[in-house]
Amino acid sequence: MGRYIIRRLIQAIPVLLGSTFLIYLTVFALPGDPIASLAGEKRTDPTVVAILREQYHLNDPFFLQYWYYIKGVFVGDFGTTFAKVEVSDLIAGKFQVTINLAMTALILEAIIGVGLGLWAALRRGQAIDSAILASTLILISVPTLVTGFVLQLLLGVQLKTSTGFDFFPVAGVYDGWRSYLVPGFVLAGVSIAYLTRLTRTSLAETLRADFVRTAVAKGLPRRRVVGRHALRNALIPLVTYLGADLGTLMGGAVITESIFNIPGIGQELFRSVYERQQPVVVGIVTLLVLVYILANLFVDLLYAVLDPRIRYE
Amino acid sequence: MSDIRPAGPPHPETEHDATGQAVAVGTPEPPPDVKPAKQGKPASLWSDAWYDLRRRPLFIFSSVLILILLVIAVFPQWFSSVDPFNAATCQLAQARNPPGSAHWFGTDNLGCDVYSRTIYGARNSIVVGMSTTIVTAIVGGLLGLIAGYRSGATDTVLSRTTEVFFAIPPILGALLILAVFRTGNVWTVMLALAVLAWPMTFRIMRAAVIMAKNQDYVMAARALGAGPGRIMFRHILPNAVAPVIVVATINLGGFIAAEAALSFLGVGIQSPDISWGLMIADARDRFLEAYSPLLFPALFLSVTVLAFIMLGDAVRDALDPKLR
Numbered sequence: 001m002g003r004y005i006i007r008r009l010i011q012a013i014p015v016l017l018g019s020t021f022l023i024y025l026t027v028f029a030l031p032g033d034p035i036a037s038l039a040g041e042k043r044t045d046p047t048v049v050a051i052l053r054e055q056y057h058l059n060d061p062f063f064l065q066y067w068y069y070i071k072g073v074f075v076g077d078f079g080t081t082f083a084k085v086e087v088s089d090l091i092a093g094k095f096q097v098t099i100n101l102a103m104t105a106l107i108l109e110a111i112i113g114v115g116l117g118l119w120a121a122l123r124r125g126q127a128i129d130s131a132i133l134a135s136t137l138i139l140i141s142v143p144t145l146v147t148g149f150v151l152q153l154l155l156g157v158q159l160k161t162s163t164g165f166d167f168f169p170v171a172g173v174y175d176g177w178r179s180y181l182v183p184g185f186v187l188a189g190v191s192i193a194y195l196t197r198l199t200r201t202s203l204a205e206t207l208r209a210d211f212v213r214t215a216v217a218k219g220l221p222r223r224r225v226v227g228r229h230a231l232r233n234a235l236i237p238l239v240t241y242l243g244a245d246l247g248t249l250m251g252g253a254v255i256t257e258s259i260f261n262i263p264g265i266g267q268e269l270f271r272s273v274y275e276r277q278q279p280v281v282v283g284i285v286t287l288l289v290l291v292y293i294l295a296n297l298f299v300d301l302l303y304a305v306l307d308p309r310i311r312y313e
Numbered sequence: 314m315s316d317i318r319p320a321g322p323p324h325p326e327t328e329h330d331a332t333g334q335a336v337a338v339g340t341p342e343p344p345p346d347v348k349p350a351k352q353g354k355p356a357s358l359w360s361d362a363w364y365d366l367r368r369r370p371l372f373i374f375s376s377v378l379i380l381i382l383l384v385i386a387v388f389p390q391w392f393s394s395v396d397p398f399n400a401a402t403c404q405l406a407q408a409r410n411p412p413g414s415a416h417w418f419g420t421d422n423l424g425c426d427v428y429s430r431t432i433y434g435a436r437n438s439i440v441v442g443m444s445t446t447i448v449t450a451i452v453g454g455l456l457g458l459i460a461g462y463r464s465g466a467t468d469t470v471l472s473r474t475t476e477v478f479f480a481i482p483p484i485l486g487a488l489l490i491l492a493v494f495r496t497g498n499v500w501t502v503m504l505a506l507a508v509l510a511w512p513m514t515f516r517i518m519r520a521a522v523i524m525a526k527n528q529d530y531v532m533a534a535r536a537l538g539a540g541p542g543r544i545m546f547r548h549i550l551p552n553a554v555a556p557v558i559v560v561a562t563i564n565l566g567g568f569i570a571a572e573a574a575l576s577f578l579g580v581g582i583q584s585p586d587i588s589w590g591l592m593i594a595d596a597r598d599r600f601l602e603a604y605s606p607l608l609f610p611a612l613f614l615s616v617t618v619l620a621f622i623m624l625g626d627a628v629r630d631a632l633d634p635k636l637r
Contacts, residue, residue: 014473014477015473015476015480016480018473018474018476018477018480019477019478019480019481022477022478023481023486023489026489026490026493027489029493030492030493031493031495137619137622137623137626138619140566140622141566141618141619141622141623142615142618142619143570143573143574143614143615143618144570144574145570145573145574145577145590145593145611145614146593146611146612146614146615149593149597149600149607149611150608150611152600153600153601153604157601247480247482248482250482251482251483251484251485252482252483252484254484254485254488254578255484255574255577255578258577258578259597266485269485269488270488270578273488273492281489284485285481285482285485285486288482288485289480289481292479292480292482293480
C-alpha cells in the first residue's frame with residue numbers, strides 16, 4: 001500500500017512538470033511587458049526597470065526562468081508577484097473559497113445524482129425513469145451560463161420579492177455556507193446529470209447479476225439487497241467519476257464565480273493573466289493539477305475499500 | 314491501472330478503467346465489433362445503426378432542429394430583415410424595450426434588435442462547434458490510431474503527453490491560450506478548444522484500436538501481406554471509429570457551450586462580431602431591468618446544445634446497443 005502510493009506520486013511528477021511547463025510557456029508568450037505595466041501611465045526609470053528585470057530573472061532565457069521557478073516550487077516557494085506579494089499568501093484565501101464551492105457542488109452532485117440514478121434504476125422502464133432521463137438531457141444541455149443567471153433571477157430576485165423567502169443568497173460569500181448552495185448547484189449541474197445516468201446504468205447492470213438473484217432468493221429484504229449487495233458493487237464507476245470531477249469542478253468554477261461574484265481562484269487567475277503575473281497563473285494551475293492528481297489517487301485507494309478483491313502491491 | 318490486481322474473477326467495472334476517461338465522462342465503452350446478422354444476411358454495424366436511427370424519435374427531432382439551426386447559420390438574412398452589423402439599426406432612445414411587434418425579442422442596452430442579433434449569432438456558435446469537433450476527431454483520432462497500433466515507445470510518449478493535457482483545467486487553459494492571441498475570433502477559439510480537447514478523442518480511439526487489432530481479421534490481413542498503412546486504415550479504422558463518432562457528436566454541444574463561456578468571459582469572440590456568450594455578458598449588468606436581451610440568446614444557446622447532445626445520445630444508442 002505505502003509503496004503503491006509512493007510509486008503513484010513519483011509517476012505524477014512528469015505530469016506536474018509537463019503541465020506547469022506548458023502553462024509557463026503560454027504565460028511567457030503573453031503579449032505585453034509586466035514591468036512596464038507596473039508603473040501605469042508614468043514614465044519608468046530605466047535603472048529601476050533594469051533592477052526589477054534582473055530580480056525577476058526576466059533577462060534570462062526561458063528555460064532558465066522556468067528552472068528558477070520550478071526549483072522554488074519543490075521547496076514550497078511559489079514566488080512573489082511583481083508587486084512583491086507572496087503568491088502563496090495571495091492564493092490561499094481564494095483557494096479556500098473555490099474549495100468550498102467545489103466541495104458544495106460535489107456533495108450536491110453525489111446526493112442528487114446517486115439519488116436520482118437509484119430511483120431511475122429501480123423503476124427502470126417506467127414513467128419516472130423516462131422523466132429522470134429526460135431531465136438529465138436538459139441538465140446536460142443547458143450551459144452553466146444560462147442556469148446561473150436563470151437561478152439568480154428566480155431564487156434571488158423573483159422568489160424574494162414575491163414571497164419574501166430569502167434563504168438562497170445569490171451573490172458574494174458573506175452568508176456562510178448558504179452562499180455556496182445555489183452556485184454549487186449551478187456548478188454541479190452537468191455533472192449531476194452524468195452521475196445520474198452513470199448510477200442508473202451501473203446499478204441496472206448490477207441488479208441483473210447472479211449474486212443479486214441469490215440475495216433475493218435467500219429472502220433478504222429488498223432494502224438490503226439494493227443497499228448492501230447491488231449499490232456497493234455498483235459504486236466503483238461512480239466513485240471514479242466523482243473523484244475525477246473534483247478537479248473539473250475546481251477548474252470550471254471560473255464561470256460560476258463570475259456570475260455569482262465569488263472571489264475564488266478562477267477570478268484571480270483571470271486577473272493575473274491580464275497583469276501577466278506568471279507566478280500567480282502558474283501557481284494556480286499547479287495547485288489545480290495537484291488536486292486532480294491527488295483526487296485520482298484517493299479514488300484508486302478507495303477501490304480497495306469498496307471491493308476487497310482489489311489489492312495493491 | 315496495471316497496479317490493480319483483482320484477486321477474484323475480474324470485476325466488470327475495473328476493466329473499463331484502462332480507458333479511463335471513457336467511464337469517467339459517462340461515455341460508452343467501445344461497442345462490440347461483431348453484430349448478429351439478421352436472417353443470415355450480413356448487416357454491417359453502419360447499416361444496422363442507420364436502420365435503427367431512422368426509427369428513433371430522438372434522432373428525428375434533433376436532426377430537424379439541427380437542420381433548422383444550420384439554415385439559420387448559413388442564411389440568417391432569410392430570418393431577419395434587420396442587419397445587426399449595421400449600426401444605424403440601433404437606437405439608443407429605444408434601449409431595453411420589452412419584446413413587442415417591432416422588436417420580437419426586445420432591444421438591448423444599446424437599443425439594438427435582440428432578435429436579429431440572436432439569429433446572426435447562430436453562425437459563430439455552430440462554426441466553432443463543428444470545426445473544433447472535426448479538428449479534434451482528426452488529430453486525436455489519427456494519433457490514437459498510431460499509438461494503439463504501434464504501441465511501444467510511440468504509445469508511451471503520446472499517452473504521457475495526453476496525461477499532461479488532461480491535468481490542465483480546460484476552461485482556464487483555453488483562457489490562457491486566447492490571452493496569448495490577444496484577438497479572439499472563431500478560429501482562435503477553435504484552436505484553443507482543440508488544443509485542450511484532442512486527448513479525449515485520442516484515448517477513446519487508442520482503446521478501440523487496441524481492442525480491434527488483435528482480431529482474427531487483422532491477422533488474416535497481415536498474413537495476406539497487407540502493409541501497416543493498409544491494415545490501419547482499411548481494417549482497424551472502420552472497426553474502431555464508432556466510439557470516436559459517438560464522443561465527437563456529444564462533445565460538439567460541449568464546444569458550443571465552451572465558446573459561449575469564453576466569449577462571456579471576454580476572451581472569445583469580440584464585438585462587433587456577434588456571439589450568444591457575448592450577448593449574455595453585455596446584458597448581465599442591466600439584467601434586472603430587462604430580461605429579454607439575456608434570456609433569448611440563452612434560450613437559443615441551450616436549444617442548440619440540446620439538439621447536438623440529443624443527436625449524440627441517439628447515435629450512441631444506435632452504435633452501442635449494449636448500453637440500452
